[in-house]
Amino acid sequence: MTSISKSDGVVYSDRVLELRQKIHDVEYMDFAVQRIAQVLSRKLVEDSDRIYAGRKNEPK
DSSP states (O other), X not given: OOOEXXXXXXXXXXXXXXXXXXXXXXXXXXXXXXXXXHHHHHHHHHHHHHHHHHHHTSOO
C-alpha cells in the first residue's frame, strides 16, 4: 500500500517524494542520463539497421 504525504495542502505519494530527493543526487542523475542515452542510441541503431535492410531489398 502506498503512503501519502501532505505538504502545503498538496498530497504526494512516497514515490514522488523519493524521486524529488533523487533529482538532487548528482550520481543518480548521471546514471539516469547515461541510461537514457544508451536506450536512445540502441533504438537509433536498430531503426537504421531496419531501414538499411529494407533499402538493400529494393529493386534498382
